[in-house]
Amino acid sequence: MSYPSELKYTKDHEWIRVHDDGTATIGITEFAQGELGDIVFVDIHEIGSTVDKDDTFGSVEAVKTVSELFMPVDAEILEINPELESNPELVNEDPYGAGWMVKVKINNADQLNDLLDASSYQDIIA
Amino acid sequence: MLKRTAFYDIHSAIGAKLIDFGGFEMPVQYAGILKEHQAVRERAGIFDVSHMGEIMVRGPKALDLIQFATVNDASKLTPGKIQYSAMCYEDGGIVDDLLVYCITLDEYLLVVNASNKEKDLAWITSLNEKIGAELEDISEQTCLLAVQGPKSIEILQKLTQINLSEITYYTFEIGEFAGFEDVILSATGYTGEKGFEIYFDSRKVDPAVIWNSIMSAGSGFGLEPAGLGARDTLRLEMGFALYGNDISSQTTTLEAGLGWITKLDKGNFCGREALLSQKDSGVTKRLVGFKTDDRRAIPRSHYILKDDSGNEIGEVTSGGQSPNLGIGIGMGYVISEFAKIDTKINVEIRGKAFPAIVTKPPFIKN
Numbered sequence: 001m002s003y004p005s006e007l008k009y010t011k012d013h014e015w016i017r018v019h020d021d022g023t024a025t026i027g028i029t030e031f032a033q034g035e036l037g038d039i040v041f042v043d044i045h046e047i048g049s050t051v052d053k054d055d056t057f058g059s060v061e062a063v064k065t066v067s068e069l070f071m072p073v074d075a076e077i078l079e080i081n082p083e084l085e086s087n088p089e090l091v092n093e094d095p096y097g098a099g100w101m102v103k104v105k106i107n108n109a110d111q112l113n114d115l116l117d118a119s120s121y122q123d124i125i126a
Numbered sequence: 127m128l129k130r131t132a133f134y135d136i137h138s139a140i141g142a143k144l145i146d147f148g149g150f151e152m153p154v155q156y157a158g159i160l161k162e163h164q165a166v167r168e169r170a171g172i173f174d175v176s177h178m179g180e181i182m183v184r185g186p187k188a189l190d191l192i193q194f195a196t197v198n199d200a201s202k203l204t205p206g207k208i209q210y211s212a213m214c215y216e217d218g219g220i221v222d223d224l225l226v227y228c229i230t231l232d233e234y235l236l237v238v239n240a241s242n243k244e245k246d247l248a249w250i251t252s253l254n255e256k257i258g259a260e261l262e263d264i265s266e267q268t269c270l271l272a273v274q275g276p277k278s279i280e281i282l283q284k285l286t287q288i289n290l291s292e293i294t295y296y297t298f299e300i301g302e303f304a305g306f307e308d309v310i311l312s313a314t315g316y317t318g319e320k321g322f323e324i325y326f327d328s329r330k331v332d333p334a335v336i337w338n339s340i341m342s343a344g345s346g347f348g349l350e351p352a353g354l355g356a357r358d359t360l361r362l363e364m365g366f367a368l369y370g371n372d373i374s375s376q377t378t379t380l381e382a383g384l385g386w387i388t389k390l391d392k393g394n395f396c397g398r399e400a401l402l403s404q405k406d407s408g409v410t411k412r413l414v415g416f417k418t419d420d421r422r423a424i425p426r427s428h429y430i431l432k433d434d435s436g437n438e439i440g441e442v443t444s445g446g447q448s449p450n451l452g453i454g455i456g457m458g459y460v461i462s463e464f465a466k467i468d469t470k471i472n473v474e475i476r477g478k479a480f481p482a483i484v485t486k487p488p489f490i491k492n
Contacts, residue, residue: 041422
């Protein structure tokens with residue numbers, strides 16, 4: 001399983017890729033998609049919603065279970081991956097790439113320091 | 127410590143994801159639930175369901191015990207026939223649902239849910255005190271594989287001289303299979319597809335040889351190992367009840383839509399009086415199937431069902447997105463006035479009401 005070193009991670013199995021312009025892309029980890037199994041629907045809150053750190057920004061429905069998605073930092077949802085509407089399996093196939101879930105504007109960049117790096121994240125799932 | 131079936135090493139070697147199910151470490155999936163589901167619908171799948179409990183009832187009082195303990199009329203069974211049935215408490219609540227196999231007129235095999243086996247055995251033993259049949263729990267040594275799907279009969283026929291196409295639904299034969307004697311070939315299943323459930327004694331038959339023989343026979347037919355995850359999506363599409371979800375001690379057979387197996391006129395049996403009076407007064411809640419016609423509206427156990435005015439009318443007991451239909455389907459109890467086919471109801475998902483229509487299962491027709 002792969003955990004790219006340029007990403008930050010949460011203990012709830014989200015990853016966040018921070019861009020230079022103060023935005024970020026968020027998805028779930030390789031470990032999370034494997035635990036969930038076949039994903040059949042991703043339900044994200046509306047574009048424009050502001051979500052506090054650790055609050056839910058949506059849910060991911062797998063065949064057997066539904067899990068909540070937690071926002072890694074205070075943020076505003078700018079964009080939802082439009083491909084997931086018809087191809088939710090992209091989250092299983094390419095969790096760090098085509099299976100991304102939301103683009104956000106980061107409202108509190110200091111909170112990035114609280115997140116896990118790739119090796120700390122791998123320690124908690126080991 | 128979780129129990130393991132005789133196929134545990136095989137599951138591990140081929141990369142199954144294992145979970146605790148009914149006290150057993152069981153494969154929930156191999157290649158993925160959706161792939162396995164489609165393999166069963168289109169070709170064939172092999173399931174290890176050896177966790178199921180098997181109880182032999184023998185002797186001149188065997189039928190008397192089964193007639194008293196179960197709701198269906200076991201006196202209709204002749205050797206080679208199988209009956210779907212249930213056991214009820216005095217108040218009509220369900221102890222378990224089960225299959226009753228008539229081996230001879232004084233020898234029957236009861237197949238019960240893994241998670242209920244100890245409870246069932248204790249219950250039957252208590253009912254047997256005044257009856258005096260012989261009971262034997264043979265779960266430990268009994269292996270059970272289900273091979274299900276449109277290609278299953280062609281696959282299995284390669285391994286036996288018994289003409290499988292002559293074994294009709296809910297009948298069985300005992301004979302030679304894959305080089306071993308005394309294998310039960312039962313035309314039953316939990317998927318809605320053609321197929322067999324194959325029982326054998328692990329002390330007389332090498333389980334790995336049976337598994338490998340079936341896999342080899344199925345190699346040209348696209349046979350795949352399938353786990354409990356696919357078993358659940360397949361049974362949900364057929365609207366088959368699952369004990370612990372859709373039926374329990376808190377529901378009666380009449381409420382669960384199992385009136386067709388509840389033979390109130392067969393003579394006395396445990397729970398009969400309660401069921402008779404419930405039949406007279408009418409059930410107040412009823413297990414129904416429903417579909418949402420929306421791939422995003424996925425019902426799950428314990429979600430609330432509502433009428434159009436937002437009043438609570440029931441609760442989901444099983445649900446998911448149907449792999450074959452691509453929409454949300456479910457089962458649940460509703461107050462009886464909402465149980466009629468085509469009634470419009472709503473399922474509440476994360477605070478939002480999604481429309482659903484009461485539907486008579488199976489959700490997919492073969």
